[in-house]
Amino acid sequence: MFTIRNVTAPTKSNLLKSVCSRSMASKTPVGFIGLGNMGNPMAKNLMKHGYPLIIYDVFPDACKEFQDAGEQVVSSPADVAEKADRIITMLPTSINAIEAYSGANGILKKVKKGSLLIDSSTIDPAVSKELAKEVEKMGAVFMDAPVSGGVGAARSGNLTFMVGGVEDEFAAAQELLGCMGSNVVYCGAVGTGQAAKICNNMLLAISMIGTAEAMNLGIRLGLDPKLLAKILNMSSGRCWSSDTYNPVPGVMDGVPSANNYQGGFGATLMAKDLGLAQDSATSTKSPILLGSQAHQIYRMMCAKGYSKKDFSSVFQFLREEETF
Amino acid sequence: MFTIRNVTAPTKSNLLKSVCSRSMASKTPVGFIGLGNMGNPMAKNLMKHGYPLIIYDVFPDACKEFQDAGEQVVSSPADVAEKADRIITMLPTSINAIEAYSGANGILKKVKKGSLLIDSSTIDPAVSKELAKEVEKMGAVFMDAPVSGGVGAARSGNLTFMVGGVEDEFAAAQELLGCMGSNVVYCGAVGTGQAAKICNNMLLAISMIGTAEAMNLGIRLGLDPKLLAKILNMSSGRCWSSDTYNPVPGVMDGVPSANNYQGGFGATLMAKDLGLAQDSATSTKSPILLGSQAHQIYRMMCAKGYSKKDFSSVFQFLREEETF
Amino acid sequence: MFTIRNVTAPTKSNLLKSVCSRSMASKTPVGFIGLGNMGNPMAKNLMKHGYPLIIYDVFPDACKEFQDAGEQVVSSPADVAEKADRIITMLPTSINAIEAYSGANGILKKVKKGSLLIDSSTIDPAVSKELAKEVEKMGAVFMDAPVSGGVGAARSGNLTFMVGGVEDEFAAAQELLGCMGSNVVYCGAVGTGQAAKICNNMLLAISMIGTAEAMNLGIRLGLDPKLLAKILNMSSGRCWSSDTYNPVPGVMDGVPSANNYQGGFGATLMAKDLGLAQDSATSTKSPILLGSQAHQIYRMMCAKGYSKKDFSSVFQFLREEETF
Amino acid sequence: MFTIRNVTAPTKSNLLKSVCSRSMASKTPVGFIGLGNMGNPMAKNLMKHGYPLIIYDVFPDACKEFQDAGEQVVSSPADVAEKADRIITMLPTSINAIEAYSGANGILKKVKKGSLLIDSSTIDPAVSKELAKEVEKMGAVFMDAPVSGGVGAARSGNLTFMVGGVEDEFAAAQELLGCMGSNVVYCGAVGTGQAAKICNNMLLAISMIGTAEAMNLGIRLGLDPKLLAKILNMSSGRCWSSDTYNPVPGVMDGVPSANNYQGGFGATLMAKDLGLAQDSATSTKSPILLGSQAHQIYRMMCAKGYSKKDFSSVFQFLREEETF
Structure with missing residues (x-):
């Protein structure tokens, strides 16, 4: 990369x-x-x-x-x-x-x-x-x-x-x-290596969840997933999670979403890195409104059986059909 | 685009x-x-x-x-x-x-x-x-x-x-x-044109706030803003908000952050589009945890005098120095 | 009441x-x-x-x-x-x-x-x-x-x-x-009857989720649930959800948490009322940071099989054990 | 108490x-x-x-x-x-x-x-x-x-x-x-004294912000603040923040909201306690979706000049009029 x-x-x-x-x-x-x-x-x-x-x-x-x-x-x-x-x-x-x-x-x-x-x-x-x-x-x-x-x-x-x-x-x-x-x-x-990694992974988590939410909402509003991904990727919503690692099964090949979210970067590991981001933000008194929420979402996912799935499985976590 | x-x-x-x-x-x-x-x-x-x-x-x-x-x-x-x-x-x-x-x-x-x-x-x-x-x-x-x-x-x-x-x-x-x-x-x-726009702008808002949070946290942890942007843009945190429209003054030329957040796409307009995303999500029962939070953040910004500034001014909104 | x-x-x-x-x-x-x-x-x-x-x-x-x-x-x-x-x-x-x-x-x-x-x-x-x-x-x-x-x-x-x-x-x-x-x-x-109901139920949802989070965190930190409830109810954390409708099984009798979250006020109905709160907040441009998050949490719960359980089952939703 | x-x-x-x-x-x-x-x-x-x-x-x-x-x-x-x-x-x-x-x-x-x-x-x-x-x-x-x-x-x-x-x-x-x-x-x-305090204060922060949001939304929807407080306090939205320490000026006497949010429990101190709750939640892997958001809100308030005001000033923080 x-x-x-x-x-x-x-x-x-x-x-x-x-x-x-x-x-x-x-x-x-x-x-x-x-x-x-x-x-x-x-x-x-x-x-x-x-x-x-x-x-x-x-x-x-x-x-x-x-x-x-x-x-x-x-x-x-x-x-x-x-x-x-x-x-x-x-x-x-x-x-x-x-x-x-x-x-x-x-x-x-x-x-x-x-x-x-x-x-x-x-x-x-x-x-x-x-x-x-x-x-x-x-x-x-x-x-x-x-x-x-x-x-x-x-x-x-x-x-x-x-x-x-x-x-x-x-x-x-x-x-x-x-x-x-x-x-x-x-x-x-010293410490800036860790800082760079933590900041990158926090932004990654946020944009991955954002991509999952946007794709899910778009699909429910009647858009074809591949077409929606194409539109996002041409536009200002474009991000690594949408154009390189799309979380929606069927949109891309060779990514975890194409393989039942096997392999890749586990939700547990993402939760761990977000915990570090949270600690760093607390100690430097930096507000991270979405980073903090992303942390909690990966915490919830770990509690709900997604701990070993790739972190892009947040799409599946959001998507499970409502029964009413 | x-x-x-x-x-x-x-x-x-x-x-x-x-x-x-x-x-x-x-x-x-x-x-x-x-x-x-x-x-x-x-x-x-x-x-x-x-x-x-x-x-x-x-x-x-x-x-x-x-x-x-x-x-x-x-x-x-x-x-x-x-x-x-x-x-x-x-x-x-x-x-x-x-x-x-x-x-x-x-x-x-x-x-x-x-x-x-x-x-x-x-x-x-x-x-x-x-x-x-x-x-x-x-x-x-x-x-x-x-x-x-x-x-x-x-x-x-x-x-x-x-x-x-x-x-x-x-x-x-x-x-x-x-x-x-x-x-x-x-x-x-019919309606999918609106749906595509709404989904794109929701993801844009999320990744912009995420970029602002990550850049702000990194700076407080001692990273140089330009170097951090470079690292994010080579890596999985990369997004349009980080590589094309970076919200941190001094990182890029020719974007609103280089011009005191004048021009561009006002926070009010972003709040309006996020309101539409919220309405669509509510009516289709789609969970949008970060989208919803992004909506509230832009609402707050509008209440705090940012309504006419470009939406990338969320960096400034987060950053104002703590006094203790 | x-x-x-x-x-x-x-x-x-x-x-x-x-x-x-x-x-x-x-x-x-x-x-x-x-x-x-x-x-x-x-x-x-x-x-x-x-x-x-x-x-x-x-x-x-x-x-x-x-x-x-x-x-x-x-x-x-x-x-x-x-x-x-x-x-x-x-x-x-x-x-x-x-x-x-x-x-x-x-x-x-x-x-x-x-x-x-x-x-x-x-x-x-x-x-x-x-x-x-x-x-x-x-x-x-x-x-x-x-x-x-x-x-x-x-x-x-x-x-x-x-x-x-x-x-x-x-x-x-x-x-x-x-x-x-x-x-x-x-x-x-006209309309203030609805407004009063919506505001009450939004605050109810927020304090119920807050109670569930605080009780869960306290239990994980080693506190006895009944004792923790007693302490909260003597103190500034006291609310209807903690003292009258406690969401933790074993703390109170005669409430849905004592009966596997049967009966009571279903998560679906709470999600509906929070949707109305969200709509009202969007149209009056009122920031509801926690109300909005509460809305999304009940949305998620409905997608995860809690739709017919009492809304206090958010405790169970948070609690499911992590597997790692 | x-x-x-x-x-x-x-x-x-x-x-x-x-x-x-x-x-x-x-x-x-x-x-x-x-x-x-x-x-x-x-x-x-x-x-x-x-x-x-x-x-x-x-x-x-x-x-x-x-x-x-x-x-x-x-x-x-x-x-x-x-x-x-x-x-x-x-x-x-x-x-x-x-x-x-x-x-x-x-x-x-x-x-x-x-x-x-x-x-x-x-x-x-x-x-x-x-x-x-x-x-x-x-x-x-x-x-x-x-x-x-x-x-x-x-x-x-x-x-x-x-x-x-x-x-x-x-x-x-x-x-x-x-x-x-x-x-x-x-x-x-050992440690449960701290745990009890942290859990209480986290729930307090959540219900205070919730009360502020509900009161603000109700006022914008046309309700009289005193009447709304009365209705909440008779009903399931009732909490210490609504009935004992109401954050809306004019609703109660002898509380910080009646005195320009002087005295009381400063936003900085609440942010500190929420930081401890966050740390404890991260280390015990307990999800605190609203607790985490409350933490970030008090962080923001500290960055915006509210650090020495009573924590009930979150009502004022939310309320500042929009200019558009």
């Missing part, structure tokens, strides 16, 4: 400096913590690019595949930090990320000065900032780099990374992230 | 039939009722294409310019219907349209059999259907053809018409509408 | 005047149009008070019971108007009311001068005003008098009537309405 | 046990941390009841008054804990509470075994639970006891305390809280 690689072109001297401050040979080991649905294919792409890995996951089974392939498995995030000066973390929630960094056996217990710690988890930007502060105290560098794109993009190395952190270190992060994604976008200070 | 002209290509025989059933010479007089901000430039474009006009407006002053130009001004919609068998109406509300058609001196009092009556007002599709029934009883043809595009597009002849009515008559409507607009889209049965 | 009878005490002279202008004997026939779930027991209460009835319903079967009891059944609203100078109408929608008054065989076709026409349907106040104008042109009197209280209250003669119309005629209306209800409240000009 | 004192009557033996485990003489010093608008009069009420105080506030000026009165002022929460085995904290936010308990010079640094720590701050119940765990590890007891009632109630000793914590310790808490409030309600396990 993203088409640019270098929003910022760091100067050569910066590039040199950051590379020099770590292992000279670029293919020294990289730490990877969190080998779940997303972390697993991401780590494999690093392997394909020749990086030896130092692996840790709370579930030992998740590491087995990598051990069999000859990678080194250790028994805590602290141990990863002892053996690698570049580490990527990919964890499900803020709490898991805090544990991995600041826990009793967390990275910070043994992190080396000058290490580069990249967190690709999607978490509260306030937590990212907090972690960055603690990391900085240890003389290391923290960047938040949440991803856009699902398991498929993770496998094919086509993720988008939205990166927040010190600009001088962006090139160093790019070296690794570029192995796993086709777009690496520099967003600003 | 619309890029197609013939969604439907009527067959030649239909074309002949409908033309033959009315005045043979195509430049016989055309009736025009409602010479307001939009009607005035629309009527002028018909004149430019050589159509003599039969004019009526409830405000005689609105007709003066046309009288001076040699067009015929009459004193009621009924009189228009007596002298013209093709009539275009362009009125502000459902009530005005009902009056013009079914009132004591309305079109229906003197309409000729076989006449083509095209209503370009934006009104409740249920009213369009009701008018169509009454017109049909008199042996004439009714089509709803609301426009997209503002006064500028009306002047330059670049409006988009969304047309509902009997398909056989579409070509006849197109002959006239094509003089005033660059896109004439056939939408289906 | 209502505890006052005479909000307004009309003066004796007014009372005399209005009585004198119609049939002198108070037990002359009363017309009754609409013998549905509500109309049937209401008409029976008039019979119990000794009023002979002139009956009409679009479904002849609805009249049979009354015919068997010796009441006179006629074949149109016009015929009712010919034989009775006091008529009560009790119809499901605005459209039915318009038909009964202004239709081809409507009341207005044969209404006598000085007749008193009382509409107890719950309809759009704008329609009530429109009907009142037409009735007035015929030299008769129209009052809107929607009811509060369901079928049970209709049977026991304990309805509340909210009455709008000329104050001088209130006593005459009260004579009849007092046979069917225990509270007859004068609200002001 | 609350009318019960002992929801739970602890058994005598429990009462003895908890009293015995601390200072035998009941008038031994009590620690008090946080002497702001609320804490100041609360602490004074403890003094009036004869309790010597050990005082701390981050702003030394806040302590001066107490020092002059002969109370002991110390320089950190840890020092308070060293000198008192019963401590009350009254702080503005979760972050302040965490700092006071777990900070570098926090209570936990020097807390004695068996101490009773009562937090009357209004904070996230999840934070209360976290603090309780840490306190328990030190062998002390933690209770959350947020208050209802403003500065006036704090001065007159008429606050309501909603208390969460081990039931056996409730009597000990009651001894102190009863000096500052007229109602002390036991709510359940």
Whole structure:
């Protein structure tokens, strides 16, 4: 979806400096913590690019595949930090990320000065900032780099990374992230990677629900769904949810709505991201009238059996026929 | 905005039939009722294409310019219907349209059999259907053809018409509408022109508010507005409101947000269209959770002094700084 | 629920005047149009008070019971108007009311001068005003008098009537309405009876959903439902929905939540009333942010199988357990 | 507002046990941390009841008054804990509470075994639970006891305390809280005091906005505000906001709406409490469709200059006249 690689072109001297401050040979080991649905294919792409890995996951089974392939498995995030000066973390929630960094056996217990710690988890930007502060105290560098794109993009190395952190270190992060994604976008200070992702997904949720409501209303008013989609897409109602990922079965091929809303981006995950948007809006006192409502709608959907369906199934949620 | 002209290509025989059933010479007089901000430039474009006009407006002053130009001004919609068998109406509300058609001196009092009556007002599709029934009883043809595009597009002849009515008559409507607009889209049965417009504008309102909320939240979280817009536009949050009409001052040139929200499409007009969406949703029992909220937000804006500002000023409405 | 009878005490002279202008004997026939779930027991209460009835319903079967009891059944609203100078109408929608008054065989076709026409349907106040104008042109009197209280209250003669119309005629209306209800409240000009009912029911819907949300959140946070209800009812969260009609099963006896949400006031009926509130708010340009959302929530509930359950089942709708 | 004192009557033996485990003489010093608008009069009420105080506030000026009165002022929460085995904290936010308990010079640094720590701050119940765990590890007891009632109630000793914590310790808490409030309600396990307060205030916000919307709509539909309030209060729309704290100027005396919305409970404070409700709902995955919207409405109000007005000023916020 993203088409640019270098929003910022760091100067050569910066590039040199950051590379020099770590292992000279670029293919020294990289730490990877969190080998779940997303972390697993991401780590494999690093392997394909020749990086030896130092692996840790709370579930030992998740590491087995990598051990069999000859990678080194250790028994805590602290141990990863002892053996690698570049580490990527990919964890499900803020709490898991805090544990991995600041826990009793967390990275910070043994992190080396000058290490580069990249967190690709999607978490509260306030937590990212907090972690960055603690990391900085240890003389290391923290960047938040949440991803856009699902398991498929993770496998094919086509993720988008939205990166927040010190600009001088962006090139160093790019070296690794570029192995796993086709777009690496520099967003600003620490936390702005998360912020960009959260804002995008909130707008996505709003426009998806809006598309579902408009399509449903139009159909009830007698319009043909394909024709209505065509009209919207030529006009000012056009959005990614209407022209690329239309939620109405029969309008487009190759999207979840064409396949009973299987696959794609689950309603639960959208509810989680909207929860983060809500938290950020509350703490910055930003009004999000529709964002907040979108959050509640995905909450309701999860309570009504849509949690594993693609988030475009909101069309189905609205549509069920009235019985009176 | 619309890029197609013939969604439907009527067959030649239909074309002949409908033309033959009315005045043979195509430049016989055309009736025009409602010479307001939009009607005035629309009527002028018909004149430019050589159509003599039969004019009526409830405000005689609105007709003066046309009288001076040699067009015929009459004193009621009924009189228009007596002298013209093709009539275009362009009125502000459902009530005005009902009056013009079914009132004591309305079109229906003197309409000729076989006449083509095209209503370009934006009104409740249920009213369009009701008018169509009454017109049909008199042996004439009714089509709803609301426009997209503002006064500028009306002047330059670049409006988009969304047309509902009997398909056989579409070509006849197109002959006239094509003089005033660059896109004439056939939408289906009577009322679907209104339905398409209403659905588009509801989705537009939702995605505009969503864009304003996402941009505002991102800025408060430390993102640069231009960079955030760039990221959204490369990603799944992309929509017309973010990539073509961004509501944040400084992000784009040549849009109302670059000019203190002057010009464009006023919040009052958006509130009116959302009121129609609300009415249609209520009568068809379609849930519109965000559409309904968008409606209320534009209502609030109108109550708070934004009524004449462009509808993208919702960004400003949300943004005003908190004082604590 | 209502505890006052005479909000307004009309003066004796007014009372005399209005009585004198119609049939002198108070037990002359009363017309009754609409013998549905509500109309049937209401008409029976008039019979119990000794009023002979002139009956009409679009479904002849609805009249049979009354015919068997010796009441006179006629074949149109016009015929009712010919034989009775006091008529009560009790119809499901605005459209039915318009038909009964202004239709081809409507009341207005044969209404006598000085007749008193009382509409107890719950309809759009704008329609009530429109009907009142037409009735007035015929030299008769129209009052809107929607009811509060369901079928049970209709049977026991304990309805509340909210009455709008000329104050001088209130006593005459009260004579009849007092046979069917225990509270007859004068609200002001024509349409204000509807307005009062609509506003009350909108606030009821909002506070019911609010109660359901607060109870559900509290339970999830570990509070005992009965204790939470007790705390709310001692405090500023107290409302009719929390202290008289609590939506949480197990908190109170004798309410629909204690009986699987059977009986009571169906979600469909609440959705209908909220639709009227929405229409009134749109036409008066009044922002109703929560009212509008409440409307959409009841719409969704109707689409999800709650249409016949009591409106307090919104607690169940919110509560269904999440599966992840 | 609350009318019960002992929801739970602890058994005598429990009462003895908890009293015995601390200072035998009941008038031994009590620690008090946080002497702001609320804490100041609360602490004074403890003094009036004869309790010597050990005082701390981050702003030394806040302590001066107490020092002059002969109370002991110390320089950190840890020092308070060293000198008192019963401590009350009254702080503005979760972050302040965490700092006071777990900070570098926090209570936990020097807390004695068996101490009773009562937090009357209004904070996230999840934070209360976290603090309780840490306190328990030190062998002390933690209770959350947020208050209802403003500065006036704090001065007159008429606050309501909603208390969460081990039931056996409730009597000990009651001894102190009863000096500052007229109602002390036991709510359940730690965190339920906060939960009860949050749920009540969320429902309060919803019914206040609902009352404002219903009153405004009714007025625009032609109803007299006093009469409408009377009708609502007799009927199912009745709530504390309509019958005790009506938001419409002229309807009631002695409420903020009668005094230009001065005094009372500020919109900012309501927005804060709704933020806590939102956080709790997000973390427990409870849908709060109207609660969430109420939160956003108070956010908007704060951004529009209503932050210091009473929260019933939402009526004014909705009402400002439209200009078209």
